[in-house]
Amino acid sequence: xxxTSSEPFSYEIYPRSGLVAYFSMEIAINPGMPTYSGGLxxxxxxxxxxMADLGVPLVAFSLVHRKGxxxxxxxxxxxxSEDVQPWNPADFCTxxxxxxxVSIENRIVTxxxxxxxxxxxxxxxxxxxxxxxxxxxNSGWDRGLTDHLYxxxxxxxxxxxxxxxxxxxxxxxxxxYLVNVYHMNEGHAALLTLALLESQLGGGPLSAAxxxxxxxxxxxxxxxxxxxxxxxxxxxxxEQASRILGSDRTVRLEQMGCFRDGMLNMTLLALRxxxxxxxxxxxxxxxxxxxxPEFQIDSITNGVHAPTWISKPFQQMLDEHxxxxxRDNLYLRNAIDxxxxxxxxxxxxxxxxxxxxxxxxxxxxxxxxxLTLGFARRAATYKRATLLFPNPGRLLEIATKAGGLxxxxxxxxxxxxxxxxxxxxxxxxxxxxxxxxxxxxxYLENYDWNLGxxxxxxxxxxxxxxxxxYEASGTSGMKAALNGVPSLSILDGWWxxxxxEGFTGWAIENGDDDPTEAxxxxxxxxxxxxxxxxxxxxxxxxxxxxxxAFNGSYFNTNRMVKQYVHNAYYPR
Numbered sequence: 001x002x003x004t005s006s007e008p009f010s011y012e013i014y015p016r017s018g019l020v021a022y023f024s025m026e027i028a029i030n031p032g033m034p035t036y037s038g039g040l041x042x043x044x045x046x047x048x049x050x051m052a053d054l055g056v057p058l059v060a061f062s063l064v065h066r067k068g069x070x071x072x073x074x075x076x077x078x079x080x081s082e083d084v085q086p087w088n089p090a091d092f093c094t095x096x097x098x099x100x101x102v103s104i105e106n107r108i109v110t111x112x113x114x115x116x117x118x119x120x121x122x123x124x125x126x127x128x129x130x131x132x133x134x135x136x137x138n139s140g141w142d143r144g145l146t147d148h149l150y151x152x153x154x155x156x157x158x159x160x161x162x163x164x165x166x167x168x169x170x171x172x173x174x175x176x177y178l179v180n181v182y183h184m185n186e187g188h189a190a191l192l193t194l195a196l197l198e199s200q201l202g203g204g205p206l207s208a209a210x211x212x213x214x215x216x217x218x219x220x221x222x223x224x225x226x227x228x229x230x231x232x233x234x235x236x237x238x239e240q241a242s243r244i245l246g247s248d249r250t251v252r253l254e255q256m257g258c259f260r261d262g263m264l265n266m267t268l269l270a271l272r273x274x275x276x277x278x279x280x281x282x283x284x285x286x287x288x289x290x291x292x293p294e295f296q297i298d299s300i301t302n303g304v305h306a307p308t309w310i311s312k313p314f315q316q317m318l319d320e321h322x323x324x325x326x327r328d329n330l331y332l333r334n335a336i337d338x339x340x341x342x343x344x345x346x347x348x349x350x351x352x353x354x355x356x357x358x359x360x361x362x363x364x365x366x367x368x369x370x371l372t373l374g375f376a377r378r379a380a381t382y383k384r385a386t387l388l389f390p391n392p393g394r395l396l397e398i399a400t401k402a403g404g405l406x407x408x409x410x411x412x413x414x415x416x417x418x419x420x421x422x423x424x425x426x427x428x429x430x431x432x433x434x435x436x437x438x439x440x441x442x443y444l445e446n447y448d449w450n451l452g453x454x455x456x457x458x459x460x461x462x463x464x465x466x467x468x469x470y471e472a473s474g475t476s477g478m479k480a481a482l483n484g485v486p487s488l489s490i491l492d493g494w495w496x497x498x499x500x501e502g503f504t505g506w507a508i509e510n511g512d513d514d515p516t517e518a519x520x521x522x523x524x525x526x527x528x529x530x531x532x533x534x535x536x537x538x539x540x541x542x543x544x545x546x547x548x549a550f551n552g553s554y555f556n557t558n559r560m561v562k563q564y565v566h567n568a569y570y571p572r
Contacts, residue, residue, distance in 0.1 A: 020058040020569055021172050021179040022048065023189035025164060026069075026149055027062045029116055029128060031449045033092055034068030034085040037149055038378045038412070039475055040226055042449070043280075044185055046305035046475075047564075048128065050557035052120030053307075056565060059177060061168035061189075063160060064089050064114060064130040065149040072412045072446040078428030080413055080421045089114040089130060096129070100170040104159050105244050109142045110135050111167040113175075121307075121326065129175070131167050150414065158236050158244050161266070165191030169199070181569045184223045184274070187234050187266035193217055193273035194249060206252040214256070214273070222568045223274040225267055225297070228287045228472045234266040271295045276568045280473040281494050287469050300567065301494055302473040303560035306332070306552070309479040311353075311457040313346035314548075332482075332553035340541035343484055347544065350483060354458025357451070358408065362442055371402050371533050373488075374459030374480070376410035376447055379420045382470040385409060386423060388463070389430045390518045398522065399439040402530040406440045407431075408459060410447035452476065457483040461505070461529060464489035465521065468510065471495075481551035484544030488524060490517065498555060502528070503546040 026041030027048065036042060044062075051058045068085030075081075089095075093114035101108050111131050118126040133145045145159055165184075169192045172179055182192055196217045197209055227233050241250040241264045253259065258269040271277055271292055278298040279285035285299035306329050310318070321338055324331040348368070355366045366372065377383055388395060388407065399405035409427055413420030424443065431441035444451060456462065462480035464471075464487060471493035478494065480487060486505035489495040499507045506524050511517040533540055566572065 018057060018180045018570055019177060020056065020181040020183055021168075021177065022051075022058055022060040022183045022185060023164060023168055023192055024060070024062050024185035025160070025188035026065075027060065027128065028449060029118070030092060032087070033089075033116075034087060035062065035065045035130070035149070036449075037069040037414075039473075040186060042304075042452075043226075043302055043475060046303070046308060046557045047185075047561065048118050048126050049120070049305040049308060050303075050561040052118045052124050052126040053122070054558070054561055054565075055120065055122065055124040056126075056561065056569075058126050059172065059179075060118075060126060060128040061113075061164065061171065062128065062130055063146045063149070063164055064132040064134075065146065066132070066134060067147045067151075069149045070412070070415060074424070074428070074443070074445045078425035078443065080424055082415050089132070092116060093130060096175065098171060098174040100167055100174050102162050102167045102170070103246065104142070104145075104162055106246070107139070107142065109133055109145070109163070110137045111163060111171065113171050129168075129171060131163055131171060133163060154236060155240060155244065157234065158240055161188050161191050161234070162245070165189045165193075166195040168192060169195035173199075180220070182221045183564075183568070184221065184270050186224065186226050187270050190223075190234075190266040190270040190273075191245075193221055193269060194245075194253070196220060197273075206248055209252065217273050218275050221270075221274040222276040222278075223270040224278055224280065224300075225270075225288050226280055226284075226472050227267070228279075228284050228469055230291060233268075235260075235263040236266075237263055240264075268292070271297075276571070278568065281497065283469060283493065283496050284472045298567065300560060300563045301497060301555070302475050302478070303554075303556040303558070304475050304478045304482065306482055306556045306558065309453060309456065310482045310552075311346070311350050311453070313349040314457070314483050317342050317346050329556040329558035330553055332556075333549050335545060335552065336549040338545055338548075340538050340545065343541045343544050343548075344537055347484060350454075350457040351460070352458075354408075354454045357454055358442065358444070361444055364440070364442060366406050366440060367404060370404035370406050371530065372406040372408065372458075372460045373463050374408050374455045374461070374485075375463045375465075376408070376444075376452060376455050377464070377474075377476055379411040379413035379424050380417065381419045381423055382467045383411075384465045384467055384514065385411070385427050386430065387465040387514060387518050387521060389427075389434070390515055391522065392430075392434050394522045395434065396436075396439055398526050398530060401526065402534065404438050404440075408442055408444060408455065410444040410451060410455065412447055452479070456480040456485065459485060460533065461485065462487045462489075463521075464495065465508065465517070466490055466492050467514075468492045478551065478555040481547050481555060484548045484552075486543055486547045488521070488529060494555060498551045500546070500550060503543070504551050505547065 024044040028036035028045035070082035113129040456479035
């Protein structure tokens, strides 16, 4: 029988015996569970939601992060402080009886897990297991190893990676899973390869491992790298590795070529033990290949989970006109025929919801008729949140021509990233200095899942200004596109593939330095964005329509997961 829009397509394209185990240090599972920090975790969560929708036989492993990432607090000068986000896994998950152990600094640490069932559109379940060391049998220090996401120093990080990689493999076995593919989402999980090699040796010494043993592990593993700069890859000194992992393991890892510049490199470890590796955008794959030229690195461009990030007004419109979009996101291509007035009406609802939240948080009343730009992402210096401000006079001229301009910022800096924190303070200082009746700029506190959904759907233009080539992919602009919101962005990451000038947004032309690219940003705002916004609502609606049709139909995890299935998991 031919499938209709209300029926699932056949799952038989996926080998039912081919179970995948997906490992990620962070996963955005549920808005009430602070088990993620930003893009990597949101991507992991969206990936698993689409795995469940598409019926892929998969289980996932992460850490429980009992105290979350952190809640961001900003004082009036923009100085960031952090507060813990404690949560109770028993409120969302079911504790499993299984227990496993790992060795950390010659201590035996016991690990349990909590199960969360990710249920797909047609009832398929992807179990997510959150590893937890908070047990009476462990020491006080070891009980806290799974408390904080990206907390502590590199010693804490390596110990967490032992729990995730080695503990996760052992937990999968203890739970009775027969895994055919191990997917490492970033290098944090690379130590799972060591656990697999030790299992292959049946408890024998690592020094006995042959090339055939290593090849058996390699056949099981695939790896996704997300980091386009060398400093972003997890690296640990020989002393740390020897002390925390053990000297025998460290010596063997060095012999197997997993060290670079005298340090254990987790990306290199993952690459050496994987039969398939990929970057998360075409450009990123090229950058990664240049960093690790001895390996073949493919590209599977990121996406986002459409049903999660498309706003309710847009979902209602799509359900009426293109009901098949939920089954197969490629049908979003048919958005090219959506009524212009309905697109504008849906966006007006989204913008109103955003501005209500702005007023609730800041007591500032923004004008829904005024062009509103959004900039929200992790507050790292390479993201260049201040690129809008080098020439205040020019920005004010643009605001005057536009009849007003509103800019909304948000984003957390890592607790140990002082330059990122200083950048937030600079944005807030610039906002206070430049804001007037025509130009209004705010920075919203505690950027998270819910605020991200409001921003990407409610602004008129999504702005992204990374320093090239440091943007591996980026996904916030994809969420905006699924709500018809065009991007104004530097040509890096996914935007190289997604930019169709004047149809999905606009490119900020590449320059040799920050001032040049700031001028390009001003020029594109002044010459393209503002005139189109002011000229006619119908023309702006057509831009929103082509943005959704062209980019929404491709930059989604429905498409992305199918590529992982056919290219990484079960290549034909």
